[in-house]
Amino acid sequence: MSRDVSGQSDITKYKFEDDGTYKRKQSVFRESVKRGAKFEPEKGRYHLYVSYACPWAHRTLIMRQLKGLQDFIDVTVVSPRMGSNGWPFASPEGDSFPGAQPDPLFNSNHVKELYLRADPAYNGRFTVPLLWDKKTNTIVNNESSEIIRFLNSEFNHLLPADKAQIDLYPSALRAEIDGINEWVYDNINNGVYKTGFAGKQEVYEPQVKAVFDSLDRVEKILEGKEYLVGGVLTEADVRLFVTIIRFDPVYVGHFKCNYRTIRGGYPNIHAWVRRLYWTIPAFKDTTDFDHIKTHYYWSHPMLNPRKIVPVGPVPHIFPL
Numbered sequence: 001m002s003r004d005v006s007g008q009s010d011i012t013k014y015k016f017e018d019d020g021t022y023k024r025k026q027s028v029f030r031e032s033v034k035r036g037a038k039f040e041p042e043k044g045r046y047h048l049y050v051s052y053a054c055p056w057a058h059r060t061l062i063m064r065q066l067k068g069l070q071d072f073i074d075v076t077v078v079s080p081r082m083g084s085n086g087w088p089f090a091s092p093e094g095d096s097f098p099g100a101q102p103d104p105l106f107n108s109n110h111v112k113e114l115y116l117r118a119d120p121a122y123n124g125r126f127t128v129p130l131l132w133d134k135k136t137n138t139i140v141n142n143e144s145s146e147i148i149r150f151l152n153s154e155f156n157h158l159l160p161a162d163k164a165q166i167d168l169y170p171s172a173l174r175a176e177i178d179g180i181n182e183w184v185y186d187n188i189n190n191g192v193y194k195t196g197f198a199g200k201q202e203v204y205e206p207q208v209k210a211v212f213d214s215l216d217r218v219e220k221i222l223e224g225k226e227y228l229v230g231g232v233l234t235e236a237d238v239r240l241f242v243t244i245i246r247f248d249p250v251y252v253g254h255f256k257c258n259y260r261t262i263r264g265g266y267p268n269i270h271a272w273v274r275r276l277y278w279t280i281p282a283f284k285d286t287t288d289f290d291h292i293k294t295h296y297y298w299s300h301p302m303l304n305p306r307k308i309v310p311v312g313p314v315p316h317i318f319p320l
């Protein structure tokens with residue numbers, strides 16, 4: 001590997017905007033798993049690389065389990081300690097964080113090697129999640145919002161009826177789901193990052209307000225309701241959950257989203273997140289607070305140079 005890719009892998013070299021705002025880069029690999037197309041849905045053909053820490057990867061893990069795709073798509077979990085080479089795999093001489101795994105396909109040291117294997121000229125970020133095709137040896141897709149869509153629908157003909165009928169993006173609710181997703185993404189999922197990575201006070205302040213204005217909006221939607229849309233569990237819940245479950249343990253402190261906590265300030269959201277976590281195994285089984293906290297507090301030296309990981313909050317999530 002001769003080319004210097006540290007500008008792509010080292011978050012401390014990330015080029016923040018001159019105006020102090022954080023702009024997330026677009027994902028690059030955008031193919032679909034689809035029947036009759038280049039990437040045919042097949043048992044065992046695809047491999048999902050994730051971090052338990054990453055909210056975008058967390059979406060794909062929840063969807064995979066809700067749809068009962070564990071035997072169809074294997075998963076590898078990287079170490080939460082993202083460093084100058086990006087996400088590391090577990091290795092005997094390198095990182096051995098509990099729960100992290102080695103790369104079973106290529107024994108890579110870092111996720112960046114997968115990207116460069118798929119495209120030696122790749123010049124984007126080395127992000128998780130990524131869905132790897134073992135047949136053509138390339139990355140199919142590294143955009144979680146798209147990966148969860150094909151996990152939701154494209155493997156149905158291979159699944160038992162009870163799993164095939166689970167639809168997190170039903171056509172009758174799509175407009176409403178898309179509507180919520182849009183502002184939840186901008187102001188909450190990505191909003192916490194824009195707040196935490198703000199480079200100036202005058203960027204931070206309106207951004208943190210936008211996060212809480214949108215949480216207020218969610219709080220109203222969830223008044224007397226179990227789910228965000230249509231009285232049923234949908235993709236909109238999955239996409240919001242991954243940010244809310246990280247909110248009190250990480251975003252309140254690390255990203256300075258501290259007008260309120262979820263547990264102290266949002267009774268409806270708090271009830272909703274605990275219900276999902278404690279009653280639907282796909283949410284609890286895929287949540288690892290050690291990976292989550294270690295990643296954020298360890299991997300952003302510009303925010304937390306001494307890498308001290310706080311012990312609280314206690315508990316990470318309250319019982320129902």
Ligand SMILES: N[C@@H](CCC(=O)N[C@@H](CS)C(=O)NCC(=O)O)C(=O)O
Nearest residue numbers: 054055056125126127128142143144
């Ligand atoms: N748009 C992507 C975003 C994925 C993403 O930004 N993942 C983060 C972890 S939470 C990452 O891998 N960052 C590594 C980097 O930017 O170097 C998606 O939703 O799949």
